[in-house]
Amino acid sequence: MATKGTVLDYDAVVVGAGAAGIAATGALHAAGLKVICVEAADRIGGRAHTDTAIFGVPFDMGAHWLHNEHVNALKAPGLALGLDLYPAPENGVTHGLPDPAILWDDVDTLYDAIKQAAQDDAETERATGRPTDRSLADLFVDKGPWSFTAAMMFALSIGRDLPDTSLRDMATWEGGGDWFCREGFGHLVARTAEGLPFRLSTPVTDIEALPRGVRVKTRSGEITARAVIVTASVGVLAEDVIRFDPPLEADRRAAFERVTMGDYNHAALLFRPGVVPVQPDTWLTYQMQPGATGVALGGGFLCNISGTNLTTFETSGSFSRALQAAGPEAAIDHALETLSGIFGSAIKRDFVKGHATAWRQEPYVRGSYAGAMPGGHSQRKVLGRAHAERVHFAGEASHVGQQCSVSGAHLEGLRAARDVMAQLGRA
């Protein structure tokens, strides 16, 4: 055990080289601290990863939208790097509706209702002291054939079914427009990591608090440091992939039950040029109906991404989980059949190849991003608290306002880096 006077290897260790870990490592490195970022995978980026090998064009296997562009923390770095960033066009097409505004008006009305209901609930909670949060399903009113599809636009973004989606969590979402990065959002995140110290293919198994530091055990040796920032997902932490000594507190473990990993995946389809007859980056929807258990059995398409011949089918919640379990071919077939139903079966002749993601099956991620169960929104703060003084946490799950996003993860990484610098007297 390290005692006073023991020389520790580093000022700080960062566990995980996703958006949060890269931001934390960058901030600590820039402040002149001796820092190392250890990553289980053989690449950086985590859930922000652009592949170019599968299709020969950028394919974001995880994050693709730069959400909340007015406050998105990666937008300015991306522009400064000279990447091709541009606003997501407002060119939605809704199959079966000549005027997509009919659907999007429903979406806007529902969003207003969500924010109003969350505000009313918060006031009632303040007045009565009783918890009031509800699920998105509680607010759902079937007003016509497109109501369910409108509600699914929210459930889709949060990666969950309506009954599992907290109104309050939804209402705190920052909102605003989206941007895209033509080279891929994962590419952008990776570019911000250039020159930083990483150790890849190094899974962390144990983190032990020492009197004045931490010991981080990995599959290839151990590292000591004055502090650690853990950026592994809630899915990884809840399933004890990393053992902590002392063990994680009871209230953090309780938070893992209330802020849980959802499911969101892309089934990507590459066609010959000009086959999908819509503008680049068109968001294509169609009427969705609840299946027997009340969940949607469908998704949305992002067509001709950045002017390429790649179209992705986006699924969420238990439908996405079922497709992952059925295997990639099932997801690709479903996407192709659905798109053929919209544009005609001739498009199948010009289908080149597909690829489906399965983020729940990634051992160091275990889902898409962390959403709050009804009543769970306040638990995000618990997830961002330090443990045993020198074990800090950061990631998309602990941000409020840009939760579930790359930008939120980045901002949480910066916040944890500031906490470490203050602790080490380097603020």
Ligand SMILES: Cc1cc2nc3c(=O)[nH]c(=O)nc-3n(C[C@H](O)[C@H](O)[C@H](O)COP(=O)(O)OP(=O)(O)OC[C@H]3O[C@@H](n4cnc5c(N)ncnc54)[C@H](O)[C@@H]3O)c2cc1C
């Ligand atoms: C399909 C999909 C689509 C998405 N779409 C969007 C989008 O359009 N826009 C958006 O903003 N966000 C989107 N997101 C969410 C966004 O990708 C995440 O919120 C963000 O990337 C999370 O960053 P993070 O640093 O918190 O976690 P991660 O990216 O998960 O990084 C944590 C890192 O820790 C590593 N790790 C875990 N355990 C260990 C261990 N024991 N030892 C060492 N390393 C470990 C992991 O390998 C990982 O690299 C999407 C996510 C998915 C899955």
